[in-house]
Amino acid sequence: MSDAPSQVTAPPAAHAPATSEFDRDTAVRTREPGVHEARLSPGWAIGKALNGGYLLAVLGRALRQALPHPDPFTITAHYLTATVAGPATIRTDTARSGRTVSTASAGLFQTDERGNEVERIRVLATYGDLDALSGEIRTSATPPAMPPREQCFRATDHPGGAAAVPEMGHRLDLRLDPETCGWALGAPSMRGRMRAWLQLADGRDADPLSLLMAVDALPPTGFDLGLTGWVPTVELTVHVRARPAPGPLRVAITTRNLATGFLEEDAEVWDSADRLVAQSRQLARA
Structure with missing residues (x-):
């Protein structure tokens, strides 16, 4: 990508198969204004808990239904307790609806084994319309240097076999850069890096909601630090x-x-047109 301003043509709309697993598993139903219902799928689990990026996409879909703008521009989630598969309620509260952007908060709730409602995640987000943004780009960011997909490792190449792959790994076509997966052989680089090619396993192309999942889809960099x-x-x-x-x-x-x-x-998430389409930062417990 050049540092000079340039005009970028909007890409074609993302392809979503009629039976897209991601869309089905992130679906929400609006019960009444500000109250949405979801059934969280066990297919996105890492161990017993559901992946944080998947859950953020579910919340992101509820916010899309609650707000007049279609796309998340920025979204921040605080994970309060581990979320499990099953029914969940999402409550949204619109703070401001503007012409260009709108802002709202949301909370994801589940009922625990004692019958008490527990808040699992709390979110604050600003939405807008990505297609309405200017095409001008001035950046010093460059795409990651990676081998071709066919030279990268699939999750199923794990030495422990298919049983060692988290359930979420079966929902993804993930190809890890060999330079960043020595940890799987007991030889972490200690550099704290992870790189991969990523697609949904059913062929559905990425869109703004699936980007919320993509930033949290790789194995944690802690593995490359020996954790x-x-x-x-x-x-x-x-x-x-x-x-x-x-x-x-x-x-x-x-x-x-x-x-x-x-x-x-x-x-950083880069698309096939060499554009930086998403960035994230998370704090995690080691």
Whole structure:
């Protein structure tokens, strides 16, 4: 990408198969204004808990229904307790509806084994219309240097076999850059990096809502720092910068500081047209 201003032609609309698993599993139904119902799928689990990016996409869909604008520009989620598969209620509260952007908060609630309603996630987001944005780009960011997809490792190439792949891994066509997956062989690089090609397994092209999942879809960078086990997200902020072009995404994640039991992950998502379409930062527990 050049540093000089340029005009970018909007890509074709993303392709969504009629039976898209992602769309079905992130579906929400508006029960009444500000109250939405979802049935969270076990297919997006990492162990017993559901993936934070998948859950953010469910919340993002509820906010899309509640707001006059279609696309998340920025969304910040605080993960309060682990979310499990099953029914959930999402409550949205619009703070402001403007001509260009609208802002709202949302909370995801589930009923625990004692029959008490528990808030799992709280979100604050600003929505707009990506197609209405100027095409001018001035950037020093460059796409990650990665081998071709066919030279990268699939999740099913894990030495532990299919049983070692989290349930969510079967929903994705994930191809890990060999340079960043030595941890799977017991030889982490200790650089805190993870890179991969990413598509949904059913062929559905990416859109702004699936980008909310994509930033949290790779194995945690903590693995490349020698950590093992669950790395739960405490807070995740995503900036969606453009509607992605059809085709596989490239996702690059880095961690620079693991200290006092917490680490940060900075993610960039690039589309097939070499555009930076999403950025994120999350704080996670090590």
